Amino acid sequence: MKTHQSGKLLPLILCVLISACSTSTRITGSWKDPAVDVSTGESKSVLITALSRNIEVRTKLENALAAKAAELNIKAVKSSDIFTPDFFHQIPARDELFAKIQETGVDAILTVSLIDTEANTRYVRGTARYAPFPMYNWYGGFYSYFNYWHPIMYDPGYYVTDKTYFLETNLYNAATDRLVWSAQSETVNPASIDAFAKEYPEVLLERMIKDGLLMAQPAD
Numbered sequence: 001m002k003t004h005q006s007g008k009l010l011p012l013i014l015c016v017l018i019s020a021c022s023t024s025t026r027i028t029g030s031w032k033d034p035a036v037d038v039s040t041g042e043s044k045s046v047l048i049t050a051l052s053r054n055i056e057v058r059t060k061l062e063n064a065l066a067a068k069a070a071e072l073n074i075k076a077v078k079s080s081d082i083f084t085p086d087f088f089h090q091i092p093a094r095d096e097l098f099a100k101i102q103e104t105g106v107d108a109i110l111t112v113s114l115i116d117t118e119a120n121t122r123y124v125r126g127t128a129r130y131a132p133f134p135m136y137n138w139y140g141g142f143y144s145y146f147n148y149w150h151p152i153m154y155d156p157g158y159y160v161t162d163k164t165y166f167l168e169t170n171l172y173n174a175a176t177d178r179l180v181w182s183a184q185s186e187t188v189n190p191a192s193i194d195a196f197a198k199e200y201p202e203v204l205l206e207r208m209i210k211d212g213l214l215m216a217q218p219a220d
Contacts, residue, residue: 025199027207028166030183036213045075045106047082047174051113055085060197061112068201072214077104101174108180109172112200115184116166124158164188169204171213181213 046069050061059080066076082100101109164186171181185203190196208214 024189025185025187025196025203027183027185027203030181030207030211032181032211032213033179036180045077045104046108046110046171047077047079047101047104047106049079049109049111051111055080057193060193061200064197065110065112065201065204068205072205075106077106098177107174109174111170111172113168114165115168118164118166119161120164121159121161124160162189165190167200181208181211183207 048062048065048069050058050065052058052061062078062080066078069076082104167185167187169183169185170179172178173180183204185200187196187200205214
């Protein structure tokens with residue numbers, strides 16, 4: 001798992017379109033406080049906080065997570081609704097921050113932050129392939145061979161850069177400020193922030209249910 005790097009936040013780069021690849025998000029690891037018992041139904045309301053200076057990223061991700069919480073009958077309060085855009089320009093005092101949170105009446109705090117990025121460049125070969133005669137009949141003569149390979153000579157390979165974003169999601173008890181659950185995930189080549197915001201809550205929900213943090217919802 002990637003080491004947490006303080007100060008790194010979800011940047012606008014998540015919005016970059018990479019048309020050649022589809023979005024892929026997976027949880028790479030998670031931890032749950034063993035004292036947490038899903039049967040107690042502790043989390044009835046949650047403050048959702050995407051730690052990003054980019055308003056578009058913050059808003060879309062918080063909206064998507066809040067919508068998923070609503071499906072589970074969990075009251076969701078978005079940080080974008082209670083904190084002004086300049087609230088986090090400087091680190092607020094602890095008392096000031098928790099006074100704001102207590103006004104919402106939530107019993108849990110969910111944070112999402114970018115902890116690392118990685119870029120890998122790979123070479124994608126063109127359409128050229130090799131197989132000896134007689135598998136391919138163009139090997140039977142020079143002209144047939146030339147006629148086949150001439151177009152491919154002008155269809156070379158190319159390089160693509162795969163970008164992977166490592167995110168961390170934490171769930172805290174709002175009353176005790178204690179970490180209840182944590183998960184790290186990786187997203188490869190996000191097509192857009194909209195695609196990511198749609199997929200990420202689903203992936204988180206699946207892991208929360210698996211970890212016993214939430215009860216699976218009955219099918220309609």
